[in-house]
Amino acid sequence: GIQVEQSPPDLILQEGANSTLRCNFSDSVNNLQWFHQNPWGQLINLFYIPSGTKQNGRLSATTVATERYSLLYISSSQTTDSGVYFCAVRKGSSNTGKLIFGQGTTLQVKP
Amino acid sequence: GAGVSQSPSNKVTEKGKDVELRCDPISGHTALYWYRQSLGQGLEFLIYFQGNSAPDKSGLPSDRFSAERTGGSVSTLTIQRTQQEDSAVYLCASSLEWGSHQPQHFGDGTRLSIL
Numbered sequence: 001g002i003q004v005e006q007s008p009p010d011l012i013l014q015e016g017a018n019s020t021l022r023c024n025f026s027d028s029v030n031n032l033q034w035f036h037q038n039p040w041g042q043l044i045n046l047f048y049i050p051s052g053t054k055q056n057g058r059l060s061a062t063t064v065a066t067e068r069y070s071l072l073y074i075s076s077s078q079t080t081d082s083g084v085y086f087c088a089v090r091k092g093s094s095n096t097g098k099l100i101f102g103q104g105t106t107l108q109v110k111p
Numbered sequence: 112g113a114g115v116s117q118s119p120s121n122k123v124t125e126k127g128k129d130v131e132l133r134c135d136p137i138s139g140h141t142a143l144y145w146y147r148q149s150l151g152q153g154l155e156f157l158i159y160f161q162g163n164s165a166p167d168k169s170g171l172p173s174d175r176f177s178a179e180r181t182g183g184s185v186s187t188l189t190i191q192r193t194q195q196e197d198s199a200v201y202l203c204a205s206s207l208e209w210g211s212h213q214p215q216h217f218g219d220g221t222r223l224s225i226l
Contacts, residue, residue: 033214041200041220043154048214086153096167097142097206099215101153 002027002091006102013077013109021072021105023087031090032063033099034072038083046072046085077109113137115218117203123224126195132188132221136205143186144204144215145178154202160186161208190223198225 003026013019023032034046047054047061049070054061058077063070074081084106088099116135124130136143145157156170160180171177175193180186190197200222204215 031212031214035217041222043202043217043220045214045216050212088154096159096169097161097213097215098144098156098159098167098170099146099154100156101146103153 002029002089002100004087004089004100004102006085006087006105008105009103010106011108013107015077015079015109015111017077017109018073018075019077019107021074021085021087021107023070023072023089023102025068025070025087025089027068028092029065029068029089030092031097031099032065032070033088034061034070035086035088036081036083037086037104043086074107077107079109079111082107082109115203115205115216117201117218117221119221120219121222121224123226124193125226126193128193129189129191130193130223132190132201132203132223134186134188134203134205134218136184136186136203137216139207140205140216141183141208142206142213142215143180144206145186145188146202146204147199148202148220149199157188157201193223193225195225198223 051065084104088101143160146154159167175191178188200220202220204217206213
């Protein structure tokens with residue numbers, strides 16, 4: 001099946017710093033989502049981005065589908081950005097809607 | 112409702128008991144998904160419903176797990192004869208329709224602990 005790899009697995013930042021999280025996938029996809037799981041376990045939709053670039057406030061994401069990767073940018077990080085960031089994809093040729101998740105990047109932002 | 116609603120939010124039960132977890136999707140969403148997140152792990156797909164089509168059960172880990180979706184809306188995930196390895200957070204998601212261009216929206220999950 002399709003493999004989803006996220007890097008780095010762990011990241012510690014000082015408040016105000018910028019960061020880039022990466023998601024590599026092993027096959028063509030037609031759905032890619034980035035999620036933030038906060039310390040209370042809630043899974044928050046950040047971006048639906050099977051291709052192209054999107055921005056939402058301090059966050060932006062870029063997916064280059066032909067090269068099978070996506071990047072999540074966090075600028076001017078805040079302590080509330082802490083948590084786990086997941087990338088999830090749906091295989092392009094799949095006849096089911098299920099998402100395959102990466103193992104996540106755990107981000108800690110220190111004040 | 113405004114989002115995907117799951118109940119209960121927490122469930123503690125003894126090994127060997129049966130449990131039922133409920134999911135109420137976003138109004139109008141025809142696709143519904145169940146995932147499981149074990150401690151410190153990513154999310155693992157369990158089962159998927161789309162309208163009146165046969166569900167995709169390919170992710171169910173054993174025959175102790177089953178799910179139904181009544182009336183195309185509310186879904187119940189049932190685990191029979193629970194085992195300690197069933198302890199996890201069970202997350203439900205819904206999307207507007209099955210297809211490649213519909214994001215999935217997740218509920219807050221049910222945290223299941225098997226003693």
